[in-house]
Amino acid sequence: MSKKVITFGEIMLRLATPGYNRFSQTNNFEATYGGGEVNVSVSLANFGIPTAYVTRLPANDIGKSCQQKLNGYGVDTDHIIFGGDRMGIYFLETGAVARGSKVVYDRENSAFTSLKKGMIDWDAVFEDADWFHWTGITPAISAGATEVLKEALCKANQKGIPVSCDVNYRSKLWKKGHKVEEEMPALIARTNVLIGNEFDAVRVLGVDTHLSADVEYSNETFGKVSKQLMEKFPRIEKIITTRRGTINANYNTWEGILFDGNKVFKSPSYQMTHIVDRVGGGDALMAGLIYGFLTYPKDSQKTIDFAVAASFLKHTISGDENDVSIDEVDQVMQGNLTGRINW
Template identity: 45%
Template sequence: MSKKVVTFGEIMLRLTPPDHQRFIQADTFNVIYGGGEANTAVSLANYGLDARFVTKLPNNPIGQAALNEVRRFGVDTNYIARGGDRLGIYYCENGASQRPSNVVYDRAHSAIAEAENADFDWEEIFADVDWFHYTGITPALSKKMSDVTLEAVKAAKKHGVKVSCDLNYRAKLWSKERAGQVMEGLMEYTDVVIANEEDAEMVFDIKSGSDITGGDLNVEGYKDVAKQLIDRFDLELVGSHLRISHSASNNGWLVILFDGENFVQSTKYEITIIDRVGGGDSFAGGLIYSLVTGKELQEAAEFGAAASALKQSIPGDFNHVSVKEVETLAGGNASGRVKR
């Protein structure tokens, strides 16, 4: 029987100027739907798991379009609540070379931000579920969503469900102080944390020693971060993708995992970026798939790194790759030759 995974968070309408144009140049926008937990659910459905995405969407054609987009990739949408006034929007200007990407949010008072615990039947949602995944973006949306997320993780643990969180700190959504306070409470019910060095510093004031803006990468420094997270919150596993930004177009990319005793590091990939949005979410999907299907720690790191490297070659938020494609890259075939 397929493993069941629930993800919970916001899906938004993403508007992106075509051909790497700047906002001020564009007279058209490409329409894309995506969001951290929705992206992860699509990855898991691609890998053959029973993936269930939970959110709240407005009961209008735009909300329906977002629901349809997730459902068409095999994600269970039966527990998506309907109501509220609007779908959140974000504008994403894709960077290139030395020009970074830029994001402008228009998500205040979205349907999910105004949702309440009564919108979600957690007892039914978590029946026969193996894994629950959320990100730090979800409780950042509003005080209501902080409370709802806490109820969700409590219900998950009541049902014996493993819980993972990608910290995903967003300075445009909440302060470091508020993030630290809320996430500290959520960690009590969380087993696996995904946090890069910047997230750990911004949310929990845990420093890695890496120069996160200068293209430097200190793996030993991140090991110290992982140890501090494990010790502080009694976690089962801490993991991260580590990005080395040579430019907006070219990055180094690898994964590190720590289970309290063993550190493992993946192959390092040099990637040419088509679309970096969703790279971290695709790592989360690869890691969760690896853990629920019983992969060893090193295998999990390699699968997660390969999955997220492949995602950044694909336009849009979702990672449209199969287990076989990920395993081929993880197995060492990075030639990119045409398959005939």
């Protein structure tokens, strides 16, 4: 059996209005679980990659229910710790056409936000690890979560374990006195694979890209900015971004770009004419990238093609998780986009 991919972050209870109902219209919510890092673990488990998810859950029935749900997906939860008062919640109102989706967070004083150094045995977590993944959401949540993440990154670097990060900038989460530009650069300096874009380079990582605010981002601008990022953060080996063209809330175009330090690789562009749920699309991409890097490490083109195809499929599935198989992703990569019944 291959070694495990480790992901670390907060999982939340997701309460979504049914269909396209607004918060003011609904009398009930559809309850599931989700979070950037755990979504990656679930996708990888569906692809047959052993994966373990590390977090802190409340020691109550909701926390236990969440753990059981992850076990059902085949995700290793042995390193989840329990304690604290509650699970974080996010409320989702799905937009349609010209009305965008809305997210309301209720995650103050959650079990994860009260994490402290020393609570997680990272030597034990990384014993059979082949990859570690985190996102920029974790250091935005609390100072304690940031310190625990630093412990994990230092240990992963010591053990020579590849590290990936999705910058995932969320302005609503970063609080006064806890600034993204002060926290993220030191964390990215310990990372090998990065999902981010030209905006992230300026706003989050303090790189002067010399690009005007109204510039149209392109393969060329991405390659230039990626080189600047690699010069500032020499541990980074690959940088990936996505290009989403938004016609309306239900109709987007979608493609990805990968820079390996020498060359830019671009995926096919997909027309997503009926989006079911775009939440978790970036996480599905990250899982596809990790799968590609582990499965065909010398084929950057196939890696970005697989990742974008997997993410494309996620937009057709409700909930946070990308519940698809390798075969389904391969079918998309081969151009089978008709959606016909598989008799």
